[in-house]
Amino acid sequence: MSAPIIAIDAMGGDFGPHSIVPASIACLAEFPSLHLVLVGQASFLNELIARHPGVDRARLHVEHASEVIGMDDRPAQALRGKPDSSMRVALELLRDGRAQACVSAGNTGALMALSRYVLKTLPGIDRPAMVTAIPTERGHCHLLDLGANVDCSAEHLYQFAVMGAVAAEALGVARPRIALLNVGTEDIKGNQQVKLAASLLQQAEELNYIGYIEGDGLYRGEADVVVCDGFVGNILLKSSEGLAAMISARMEALFKQNLGSRLVGSLALPLLRRLQADLAPARHNGASFLGLQGIVVKSHGAAGSEGFQSAIRRALIEIHEDLPQRLHSRLEHLLL
Amino acid sequence: MSAPIIAIDAMGGDFGPHSIVPASIACLAEFPSLHLVLVGQASFLNELIARHPGVDRARLHVEHASEVIGMDDRPAQALRGKPDSSMRVALELLRDGRAQACVSAGNTGALMALSRYVLKTLPGIDRPAMVTAIPTERGHCHLLDLGANVDCSAEHLYQFAVMGAVAAEALGVARPRIALLNVGTEDIKGNQQVKLAASLLQQAEELNYIGYIEGDGLYRGEADVVVCDGFVGNILLKSSEGLAAMISARMEALFKQNLGSRLVGSLALPLLRRLQADLAPARHNGASFLGLQGIVVKSHGAAGSEGFQSAIRRALIEIHEDLPQRLHSRLEHLLL
Structure with missing residues (x-):
């Protein structure tokens, strides 16, 4: 298997980048083949990363996104009003094959709506x-x-x-x-x-x-x-x-x-x-979205760095198990 | 206040009279002014009571009811098919002023349907x-x-x-x-x-x-x-x-x-x-039905004798507080 790449919505959750950046760096140390793409306000993220000496920047990329979806934003607002949100750009990396999974601690309703819109559901599934x-x-x-x-x-x-x-x-x-x-x-x-x-x-x-x-x-x-x-x-x-x-x-x-x-x-x-x-x-391990054409793991909004690391680990397991493909094969038989 | 009288559906719950009779006798000992009416198969109940020496039978009455509502009976069955059930007769004692509260460990759906039918709801309340x-x-x-x-x-x-x-x-x-x-x-x-x-x-x-x-x-x-x-x-x-x-x-x-x-x-x-x-x-204290023209306490179906005693105690408190009358006065103001 090629090295896994996970797109991280770096701006979501109650603690935002202050919790997500350290969690990401800890996971890079734990999994030597893992690549992460942190999506969000690039200058801010780069500044936070720079506080950690010795980070392997070849495996930690930053993708700029100019907007942030708030915890109170309605799904419709997230879909139509913020085309350059960190959450959306992270999902687009996944859709475009530049990542194999997406992890976010952001607004659940917005993540669901954007995931459905950007990734689409598996055949036969109405709602993830x-x-x-x-x-x-x-x-x-x-x-x-x-x-x-x-x-x-x-x-x-x-x-x-x-x-x-x-x-x-x-x-x-x-x-x-x-x-x-x-x-x-x-x-x-x-x-x-x-x-x-x-x-x-x-x-x-x-x-x-x-x-x-x-x-x-x-x-x-x-x-x-x-x-x-x-x-x-x-x-x-x-x-x-x-x-x-x-x-x-x-x-x-x-x-x-x-x-x-x-x-x-x-x-x-x-x-x-x-x-x-x-x-x-849920606080510690995150929750998976099932039924999408791609792997999306939702970390708890109030999760600290440790909880976000667990969500990244969960995404890695799902990449390893190729969960969407397994679902697709079985669903074809059971639903269609 | 006159001596409180509570009608007991003696046939309901997972343990039936084997748990309810001892619980009732224990409560009579605990509350010297309390009167209880055990409703159910009279000969069976009298036989169970006779196993306890020294019971003050002047405060422990038995009212015969020939039918028992099962835990799986549908509410409609309980309403129409069993006119002489222990649950219904107990509620009728309450309706007729021969008791001030009813306690049952029986089928919740049936108890709700029968309570609404026999006692009626308070003005302004659709559902208890x-x-x-x-x-x-x-x-x-x-x-x-x-x-x-x-x-x-x-x-x-x-x-x-x-x-x-x-x-x-x-x-x-x-x-x-x-x-x-x-x-x-x-x-x-x-x-x-x-x-x-x-x-x-x-x-x-x-x-x-x-x-x-x-x-x-x-x-x-x-x-x-x-x-x-x-x-x-x-x-x-x-x-x-x-x-x-x-x-x-x-x-x-x-x-x-x-x-x-x-x-x-x-x-x-x-x-x-x-x-x-x-x-x-719920297992230990029972739950009250609110919104009826009368006091009904539901003991947990799986409650033992101790749990049923708690349900009787709760009914006593509600009698003492005259809860239906309090509800009625406040509801008139807030709903009508």
Whole structure:
């Protein structure tokens, strides 16, 4: 395989280039064949890069883009009003074959709209979905959609199920168990979209559809791929992050208050922090857009340098697995 | 106040009378003025009661009902097909003034349909909602709806907000901060129902509406009342329970494995279990139906005897606070 090249939207996210430039430089050190193209205000980026001595500039390019998409910009604004945004130029590098993946920590809605416009979706896919792996009692579960699509039809949920299954297979899960997130496991439960999606999935004999799953079943590890609309997925993911943070804070307080001993604290607190990190996967690992003609990884807007590095690593894995091509082959069979 | 009388659907829930009879007897011992009416198969219930010596039968009545609503019965079946179900007879006791509250661990959809049919909603309320208090970093937050209504219009969400605020006030929260659960806090975020509900709430100057809240903000305690449709609320609640259980299990395993010492385990594990109980509020405390002409508390289907006792206690508080009358007075002002 030729050396991987990843286009980085260097201006997005809550911390922007101040977090993204160090993350990029750290990844170049970690992966000696990796090339990165930082897209954004060139003079500013070059100045930030210059603060790091010893950077291999042969593998770190800067591509100028004069505009920045704000976290509050509407998708339509991003599409029509900012033709030279860092996000758009990064996606165009990918479209034009000058990069094999794009990573951004910017505005999710704008990234989705621009990705669809610039890269187009795979044949048979109406809307791309966001997916990430969240920890369960038995391992991990691939949850989608995470917020790209707040309103979904049954057909969209079906497409998410197919894409989630293919992505899970690419990541090594044999015959992934697919479930629809619902308010109960009985047939009569749920809204119209979920019930219709269930009947579509039941007809697709090739898929290992196991039925409805509830919120607690998800964490018990009862499925490998859990499908829901982006409204529900986003709220599930963020509330889980919030709950994990709250539990960690309470445990820390309890240990400091009740157990006293420095020994216990020094043993328990690192465990707590590791668990908390494991439970904030979107913040730490980023989320993939599935269903596009290209690899796009969204880093969490509030992710620091460490989180952005994880998103770059995820993009590298997807390049290595050639995920869009795998999806394309399987989708041809399952959807068309 | 006269002695409180609570009608108990003794046949519902995963454990049925085997859990409900002991819970009822325990509550009679705890509250010396309380009267309970157990509704269900009389001979079976009397036999179970007879196993407990010393029960004050003057405060524990049995009302026969020949039918039982199953956990899988559709609401329409429960309404039309089972006129003598324990759930329905319990609600009729409430309607007829022979009880001041009803507690059931049965099928949620059936309980909602029967409650609306037998008791009717308060003027101005289209649909009752289920609410419970979940723990946050700063205290508690009243979350509704928890699953009674899987599809909600903006007007329904608005009504839930009003009811949640009044219930929170009745429980001692001054000027409760009301928020709508959404996938972002910016105005452009969300689906149509949520955006419309926001504009309705902005116009209601009397309400302390603070805007959108995300899943993590909920656990940070940024609002006292959080409003969403029943699909989202149910999944948030159940996934939180599942996550809390998973974290507890992992922590237990980590302590047993890494710390070894019995001392640490004996100190840490009770704290973990307390936290887990606190984080499973619906299972432990039950959920109230708001918006009916009467007090109905739903105990978790999988709740054991301890959970059912909590649901009875909650019903007692609502009787004491005369919650339906409070709601009625405030709703007249805010909705009509």
